[in-house]
Amino acid sequence: MKKVCLKLAMPLLFFIVLTTVFSSGQPMKTSINESNIKSHLDSLTSPEYEGRLIGTKGNEKVLAYIEDHFKDMGLRSFTSEGYRQEFKAVNFTWNGVPKFNVIESDGKFVDAYEEQKNFMFIMDNMSMGGSFKGRMNHITDPKEITQGDEQFKDQAVLIDYEDNPMKKLRLSDEEIDHRLYYLGKAKVIIYLDHNFTTKRKVHLGDKNTMIPANGLIKIGVPKNTYKALLDYTNRGYHLDIHIPITFQEILSSNIYNVLPGKNYPNGDYLVIATSIDGLGLNWDGKVYPGAADNGASISLILELARILSTTEKPLDSNLLFAGFNGKHTGSMGVEQYLRDSMTFPEKAEIIYLDHLSSDGDTPLKIATFVKPRTERKTANKILHQLATTADGQNISYELDDGYLQGEYALFRNFGMIASTLTYDCNENIGTVLDTSDSINLSKVAEVGALLEAYITEYGQFNLFSEISQVLKSIGWLIVVGIVLFILKYGLSDKKGFEKLNSWFDSNPVMSSYLLILFFISILTMQIQHSISETAGILLKDTIITWGSIVEMFAHNIFTTLPMLAYLGMVTVIPIGLVFIVFMYLSKKLNKNVYVLLLSFSTYIVFMKFFNEFYDDRYTVIYPKLLSPYGSQYVIIFLILLFSLLVTWMFSKETHKISHLRTTVLFLFLFIILTTFTYSPYVFAKEVVNARSVNGRLKL
Incomplete structure (x- = not known):
């Protein structure tokens, strides 16, 4: 014995x-190649891809570009459809130059405003574009919104949602718009945008499920324009507006590949994701290159896929690379992923790459959202895992556990473990100046080094x-x-x-x-x-x-x-x-x-x-x-x-x-x-x- x-x-x-x-790890040397990232980025932001708007020829070229690289790497498809997951969505087409003129009642020209300078056409649930010629009405009394007796029929209304009397209604901007259009019969809503920007923002919302036959024209204006319009309203002038835009149903796709883990298709999934679409072409034909939003992220994912596809020993976790389409028109790609339950929600960890463009001084934001009263804070633990990895790579960062912006938030709202890596400091995002030359490639490569080390560390048991x-x-x-x-x-x-x-x-x-x-x-x-x-x-x-x-x-x-x-x-x-x-x-x-x-x-x-x-x-x-x-x-x-x-x-x-x-x-x-x-x-x-x-x- x-x-x-x-x-x-x-x-x-x-x-x-x-x-x-063997319990202590050593900092890992990265295999990220900046030249490869630059090559992908230059291609994806070139005029040939027409700004990558979902449902366009340029967007289809992006899908083909990514798909061809996946095939060249010998990567495995993730769906029965191959690398793609098809779904229905909606996009838009500019058919001319927007017009916003102030005229006298007899049609005589008074003043003109330029889109993306003096006003912005708002693409949301209800705004449909079209033409309008008629008088203006300034809403100052909240009772006018709640009456619902067609008092604004065939008129353009001016409104300040942030005005104290309007706030007392305790209605959202969309609820006010709904009442003005369906009850008041207004044709145009012109609102004071206290944070006016000429960056193009699109969120089609319910249009992605049904395009209404009719709708209003919604316009945001800065303070000086709003003040001038109030003066024109008091003087009895009219408006002549034409927004030449149409919306149409389209078929598009997300794109995925998977590096199978030891128990594929079972086991955990580590999902590295970003959006692949852009804002397309402006009404003047100029391209929105979308380098920071999110051409750099796509390029980095392709580089990571290249590196990790050559790993001889499989990870314990399954590694899924995901490119979601439709971010700029309502995130229909992410919604489709969640509807189809592409992975068990409990078994997947999402790391979403967004706006990877730094001015050099801004630290990387490693972020998630943790509900204050939640008992289990797994998402916060993931932040600390990413932070520990960043420390090992000598990367400057800041943690944020109250961040609920961007597409990644859809995963958190769905109850999935998700975090985002972003710099979100490029002033050119949403403009035609968001080119590949504005991207700090060394910062993109830093994020790549972080992800490579993180996947190697936490993708293994x-x-x-x-x-x-x-x-x-x-x-x-x-x-x-x-x-x-x-x-x-x-x-x-x-x-x-x-x-x-x-x-x-x-x-x-x-x-x-x-x-x-x-x-x-x-x-x-x-x-x-x-x-x-x-x-x-x-x-x-x-x-x-x-x-x-x-x-x-x-x-x-x-x-x-x-x-x-x-x-x-x-x-x-x-x-x-x-x-x-x-x-x-x-x-x-x-x-x-x-x-x-x-x-x-x-x-x-x-x-x-x-x-x-x-x-x-x-x-x-x-x-x-x-x-x-x-x-x-x-x-x-x-x-x-x-x-x-x-x-x-x-x-x-x-x-x-x-x-x-x-x-x-x-x-x-x-x-x-x-x-x-x-x-x-x-x-x-x-x-x-x-x-x-x-x-x-x-x-």
Whole structure:
């Protein structure tokens, strides 16, 4: 017995040292090539691509460009349609030059305003363009909006949404527009834009599902124009407006490729995403190049795909590169992705690249949105993982956990883990000046280096790193074990230690120690994970106290009891039959054969019923050691072996080796240890609620 234990101790000590040595990572050297990014960017922002507006020939050329590069890299398609996912959407076409003139009642010219200088045509849910000739009416009394008696029929209304009387209505701008058009019968809405900009903004909203037959003309103006129009209104002048724009339904596509992980198509997904469309052509024929929005991001994704496609060893996670279409007309590409459930929402982590253009001084914004009252702050933990990686690459950054802008916010609102990397400081975004020459390529390459290192680090399941986090917290307990081991087996022949040796020989010291080590290790793992999730910090930054151990132990007892009750109800008959059969066979079989058959049968029966309430979709809330796809088979098998080891050691230490005693002890240990490990997650309130309606977790 003593010689066997000494032989077992050496591999254990070697493993502990190994996990500690390999737990710390070194900064990674990037393979990002700026020249490749520049080449892609120059192509995608060239006049040939006509600004990449969804549904246009230029946008189709972008899809073909990306698709051809995916094929050249030998990358795998992700959908049954190939690299593309088709969907319906809406785009627009300028058919001439917008006109906004002030005229006298007899049609005589008075004044003229220029689009993108003195006014901006607003593309939203209701604004349709068209022609108007008629008088103006300035709304000052909120009651005029609520009357609804067609008092503005065939008129252009001037309104300041920010005026105090209007604010008292507690209506959104869109709700006011709805009342003015459908109840007041106004044809044109001209509003004071307190943050007037000549940048083109488009959000077609409901037009993406149905283009209305008619609509109003909506125009935003700066203060000086608004003031002049008020004067013209008081003097009885009219307006002559023509907005030559049409909207039409189109077919378009998102584009994806996947680098399969070890368990593809199962397992986790790390999604690197951006938008691929742009604002297209202006009414004067000028191209919106869209270099920062988001030509640089597309180019970086192509470069990352090139680098990672040459990796010989697959990641543990599946790596999905996604190009979403339609950002500039209402984010229909992202909406389609969410509707089609391209990946299980709980199993995907989205990193969205947006506006990768820096002036050189602005730090990279690493951002997400964490609801203040949410209990689980996994999204915040992801921020800290990205920040730690950025530190390793010497990248200047700022963290923001209250950021809810851009397309990435659609994923967060859907309850998915999503973050965005952005500089968002390029004044040329939304203008024809957003060219490739305005992009700081070194900053784009920095983001690439960050992502390459992050994917390499967190796309792999680092067993040594995960275990080392636990070992570092229970180092004191390992020292205690070594001392006990030496006292029990190292001083057995020493004179003067007879009483101590007698006590150690007659008590199950090491088997008891192993059980304590197991429970403390599992509790440590669970506490680290719980603190990391609720505080949104990394495992290495968690602090464990005796109070937290007692609290987690009590929590585990309350979750273990219902799991034991469930397993007891469904397994009592099959495990009872196994027990009876093997007790009968114990007298006829070799001891080793008996143990093997008992262990194998127990494992098969237990896993059958355990898998009935174990759902891989919900493992996102599990500690990483328990969450890899299919890991429950390995973990529970290891617990079974551990139970056999403790049972064998207990029998040797107490010199009680009857088949009945050892069988009962083994079954008891195996079931208790397994339920103690998994019950806080299998029977977590949010999982039970989701399972009851076959729903999903919102993170």
